[in-house]
Amino acid sequence: MLNFSFHNPTKIHFGENQIQLIAGEIPTHAKVLVIYGGGSIKQNGVYDQVVNALAEHTWFEFSGIEPNPKYATLMKAQAIIQQEGIDYLLAVGGGSVVDGAKFIAAAALYEGEDPWDILAKQHPVKQALPIGVVLTLPATGSESNIGSVVTRDGHKLPFQSPFVRPQFAVLDPKVTLSLSERQISNGVVDAFVHTLEQYLTYSVNGKVQDRFAEGLLQTLIEEGPKALQPATKEDLDIRANIMWSATMALNGLIGSGVPQDWSTHMIGHELTGRFGIDHARTLSIILPAVMKVKREQKREKLVQFAERVWHLSEGSDELKIDKAIELTEAFFQRMGVPTRLSEVDVTQEDIDGLIEKLEQHGMTQLGEHGDITLDVSRTIYEKAL
Amino acid sequence: MLNFSFHNPTKIHFGENQIQLIAGEIPTHAKVLVIYGGGSIKQNGVYDQVVNALAEHTWFEFSGIEPNPKYATLMKAQAIIQQEGIDYLLAVGGGSVVDGAKFIAAAALYEGEDPWDILAKQHPVKQALPIGVVLTLPATGSESNIGSVVTRDGHKLPFQSPFVRPQFAVLDPKVTLSLSERQISNGVVDAFVHTLEQYLTYSVNGKVQDRFAEGLLQTLIEEGPKALQPATKEDLDIRANIMWSATMALNGLIGSGVPQDWSTHMIGHELTGRFGIDHARTLSIILPAVMKVKREQKREKLVQFAERVWHLSEGSDELKIDKAIELTEAFFQRMGVPTRLSEVDVTQEDIDGLIEKLEQHGMTQLGEHGDITLDVSRTIYEKAL
Numbered sequence: 126m127l128n129f130s131f132h133n134p135t136k137i138h139f140g141e142n143q144i145q146l147i148a149g150e151i152p153t154h155a156k157v158l159v160i161y162g163g164g165s166i167k168q169n170g171v172y173d174q175v176v177n178a179l180a181e182h183t184w185f186e187f188s189g190i191e192p193n194p195k196y197a198t199l200m201k202a203q204a205i206i207q208q209e210g211i212d213y214l215l216a217v218g219g220g221s222v223v224d225g226a227k228f229i230a231a232a233a234l235y236e237g238e239d240p241w242d243i244l245a246k247q248h249p250v251k252q253a254l255p256i257g258v259v260l261t262l263p264a265t266g267s268e269s270n271i272g273s274v275v276t277r278d279g280h281k282l283p284f285q286s287p288f289v290r291p292q293f294a295v296l297d298p299k300v301t302l303s304l305s306e307r308q309i310s311n312g313v314v315d316a317f318v319h320t321l322e323q324y325l326t327y328s329v330n331g332k333v334q335d336r337f338a339e340g341l342l343q344t345l346i347e348e349g350p351k352a353l354q355p356a357t358k359e360d361l362d363i364r365a366n367i368m369w370s371a372t373m374a375l376n377g378l379i380g381s382g383v384p385q386d387w388s389t390h391m392i393g394h395e396l397t398g399r400f401g402i403d404h405a406r407t408l409s410i411i412l413p414a415v416m417k418v419k420r421e422q423k424r425e426k427l428v429q430f431a432e433r434v435w436h437l438s439e440g441s442d443e444l445k446i447d448k449a450i451e452l453t454e455a456f457f458q459r460m461g462v463p464t465r466l467s468e469v470d471v472t473q474e475d476i477d478g479l480i481e482k483l484e485q486h487g488m489t490q491l492g493e494h495g496d497i498t499l500d501v502s503r504t505i506y507e508k509a510l
Numbered sequence: 511m512l513n514f515s516f517h518n519p520t521k522i523h524f525g526e527n528q529i530q531l532i533a534g535e536i537p538t539h540a541k542v543l544v545i546y547g548g549g550s551i552k553q554n555g556v557y558d559q560v561v562n563a564l565a566e567h568t569w570f571e572f573s574g575i576e577p578n579p580k581y582a583t584l585m586k587a588q589a590i591i592q593q594e595g596i597d598y599l600l601a602v603g604g605g606s607v608v609d610g611a612k613f614i615a616a617a618a619l620y621e622g623e624d625p626w627d628i629l630a631k632q633h634p635v636k637q638a639l640p641i642g643v644v645l646t647l648p649a650t651g652s653e654s655n656i657g658s659v660v661t662r663d664g665h666k667l668p669f670q671s672p673f674v675r676p677q678f679a680v681l682d683p684k685v686t687l688s689l690s691e692r693q694i695s696n697g698v699v700d701a702f703v704h705t706l707e708q709y710l711t712y713s714v715n716g717k718v719q720d721r722f723a724e725g726l727l728q729t730l731i732e733e734g735p736k737a738l739q740p741a742t743k744e745d746l747d748i749r750a751n752i753m754w755s756a757t758m759a760l761n762g763l764i765g766s767g768v769p770q771d772w773s774t775h776m777i778g779h780e781l782t783g784r785f786g787i788d789h790a791r792t793l794s795i796i797l798p799a800v801m802k803v804k805r806e807q808k809r810e811k812l813v814q815f816a817e818r819v820w821h822l823s824e825g826s827d828e829l830k831i832d833k834a835i836e837l838t839e840a841f842f843q844r845m846g847v848p849t850r851l852s853e854v855d856v857t858q859e860d861i862d863g864l865i866e867k868l869e870q871h872g873m874t875q876l877g878e879h880g881d882i883t884l885d886v887s888r889t890i891y892e893k894a895l
Contacts, residue, residue: 126524126525126747126750126751126754128524128525128526128527128528129522129524129525130521130522130523130524130531131521131522131524132519132520132521132522133518133519134517134518134519135517136515136516136517137514137515137516137517137766138515139511139513139514139515139516139766139767140511140512140514141513142513143513146515329747330747330751331750331751331754332725332728332729332732332733332751332755333725333726333729333751333754333755333758335725336721336722336724336725336726336728336729337721337722337725339721339725340717340718340720340721340722340724340725341718341721343717343721344717344718344721347717348717362511362714362715365511365716365767366511366715366716366717366718369511369716369718369767370717370718373718381522381524382524382525382750382754
């Protein structure tokens with residue numbers, strides 16, 4: 126096991142009708158900015174629950190955060206923050222809203238000249254407004270971690286800071302019942318790939334981390350498809366298991382003390398940036414190709430993944446790996462997401478442009494060994510065609 | 511899954527040579543009281559590492575915390591706290607030292623008349639001195655949870671408060687190499703039973719919690735005996751896996767959203783109180799008896815335990831349960847701890863006295879259904895003879 130530090134102070138309130146608890150989590154005298162997306166929370170009752178919970182608070186609202194939140198949109202929140210003296214942000218939505226709130230929180234107290242530098246130059250965040258979250262879409266884990274991704278002119282740029290980690294997050298699985306099939310699929314696939322990116326590297330004999338990751342993968346494989354099937358799609362236990370898996374998949378725990386490989390995310394980001402493909406669908410396309418291209422370096426963990434997650438006990442290691450990759454692709458297909466670039470109309474001719482973007486973004490040494498060069502990324506894109 | 515709130519803000523520094531990090535975690539101007547046990551930390555180098563790390567701090571020391579820390583001992587620390595204006599406690603040791611520090615921290619700022627009321631009358635703790643931990647014995651999970659058990663006149667009394675949760679804990683598996691076999695055994699068994707007490711109840715379809723618990727159980731079963739064997743007892747990876755398992759077993763995570771059954775602990779406490787038997791050894795004696803006596807109510811989870819933890823796939827459910835209990839007892843025996851009262855010279859004649867104590871301590875409705883009455887506890891003691 127590698128040395129690590131782990132610290133996740135986000136308080137989680139999980140379960141039905143927990144949204145009311147936000148009243149006790151946000152200081153009474155705070156001036157709250159409620160941040161949300163396109164208004165779906167007004168259809169599904171979440172907005173009303175938040176409004177009721179904030180009856181004793183002074184609050185304002187800022188809506189219109191889009192999927193892959195845009196820098197320009199987020200900067201628009203600064204005016205109301207200054208004008209009203211906002212000192213607490215409540216993000217109500219999925220990962221994009223939470224990521225957006227994190228950037229808004231950091232930009233509001235940024236002391237440099239241009240908050241864009243937080244993303245473009247990775248200037249350190251030294252303070253941020255406190256954030257609370259009401260999560261409506263289980264997927265990114267952003268509700269209890271320190272990361273955020275913001276998009277500007279087709280560039281997806283991440284930043285991280287402990288100052289933007291939410292102080293609390295309410296996870297009510299019931300609110301996920303109103304999600305579209307596409308949102309559920311994307312969320313399950315995102316959480317699944319997050320887990321694999323902290324698992325499918327090389328062994329450092331971190332038995333707890335491995336087994337926790339395997340537990341999350343198995344849970345998502347079992348519960349994900351059920352959340353799409355007519356007979357079980359209203360089952361709250363299934364939604365609860367998916368929601369808790371997604372949070373645990375990227376709250377820092379399973380990645381503590383083990384190597385990580387975020388190449389699937391980075392190579393996938395360029396597909397979203399260039400073609401606007403849903404984030405999770407870039408992952409379901411790129412991950413199988415990464416498994417195939419990095420098969421040798423990931424051999425030991427691929428076999429473990431085959432045996433423990435897919436229960437493949439027969440045949441040679443080679444066969445187990447083949448089968449595990451096949452089953453992973455079949456799982457993605459069952460979740461209704463693509464596994465090949467051809468399914469989203471990306472062709473060989475597009476690859477040069479994607480590689481250029483990877484280079485431009487400094488993504489020239491990806492993977493747990495830093496050996497996924499631009500040439501290897503090209504091979505991965507080609508394998509995914 | 512049941513509704514839950516989860517909050518664990520303890521910062522963990524895990525790995526070799528991490529003790530030096532305490533310097534950055536304790537405020538520079540704090541007046542620190544270093545609290546430890548019988549002096550083993552002076553033999554194994556931990557004391558020196560702590561002294562080096564605190565070179566720039568003002569600190570004092572208080573030693574002599576015994577296993578099952580005694581109220582009278584802990585109260586002796588109050589004099590030095592008042593006299594020197596101590597405002598930070600650093601517990602260096604195992605669960606008893608950490609539990610002791612928690613009570614010292616709460617008693618120091620207790621505003622009632624007699625700190626004993628925190629234990630005897632469960633008076634709420636409203637403030638406490640901040641605590642940091644350098645853990646030397648993986649077992650109780652006390653380094654990142656809110657619980658503490660203090661002993662007075664043969665009574666083991668627990669209290670809980672978020673105010674006594676350690677702010678940070680350093681877990682260096684290397685320092686566990688100097689532990690005795692008995693300490694290692696006790697620690698592994700304690701963590702194993704903690705995990706089972708949050709797992710072996712009835713199913714609420716909490717798949718993540720179940721799989722995390724199963725992962726910890728499997729890890730302890732695999733790694734525990736290796737930490738005792740000459741060929742592998744110096745292996746730091748094994749020690750690391752045990753150490754991280756023990757913390758995760760009782761940091762609140764696996765017990766969130768699922769029923770719990772702490773009857774083994776409560777029934778076992780009376781054996782420590784009356785006969786001074788090591789805490790973990792009371793658990794290894796009582797747990798198998800609880801499994802046998804509560805077999806019907808725990809049937810579904812016992813079968814799952816058999817299949818997933820012990821990989822028993824053949825035969826009827828009855829056979830699987832029989833075999834799982836046998837294998838659990840065999841695991842305890844492999845760890846060198848007793849599984850019967852006769853091994854520790856407790857007989858039928860002692861049971862009346864134990865039941866009296868349970869009654870006196872209000873332990874009349876134990877278990878996940880509250881149906882372990884004094885009569886059932888009697889049956890459990892008898893089954894354990």
